[in-house]
Amino acid sequence: MGLGLADEMIKPHYDDLGEYYPAYAFKNDETYYAIQPKDAPKILYSLKANGPLKSKIHGNAYAKLSSGTVRFLIKEQEAKSALLSTKVG
Numbered sequence: 539m540g541l542g543l544a545d546e547m548i549k550p551h552y553d554d555l556g557e558y559y560p561a562y563a564f565k566n567d568e569t570y571y572a573i574q575p576k577d578a579p580k581i582l583y584s585l586k587a588n589g590p591l592k593s594k595i596h597g598n599a600y601a602k603l604s605s606g607t608v609r610f611l612i613k614e615q616e617a618k619s620a621l622l623s624t625k626v627g
Contacts, residue, residue: 547582548574 567584
C-alpha cells in the first residue's frame, strides 16, 4: 500500500453518502510532520523496510499463498471469470 495510502490518510475525506472521515497523523515520520494537519490525531505509525527485509517479506507471503495457508473470499478462477465477463474485462 505504501506512501499512496499514507498520503490519503493525512487528508480528510467524504464518502458518497456525505459521511465525513477525519485526517490522521503520523507519530514517527518526520517527512509527514510538515504536511499533515497539526490538529489531526497522531495514530499512524510508519514502517519502512530495506531491501533484504522486503525480500524476506515477499518470500514469506509467496510461500503462504502458494501453500494454501491464506484463503481469499473468492476463488481465483471465479474472480477471473467475473472480470472477463465485464465490458472492460
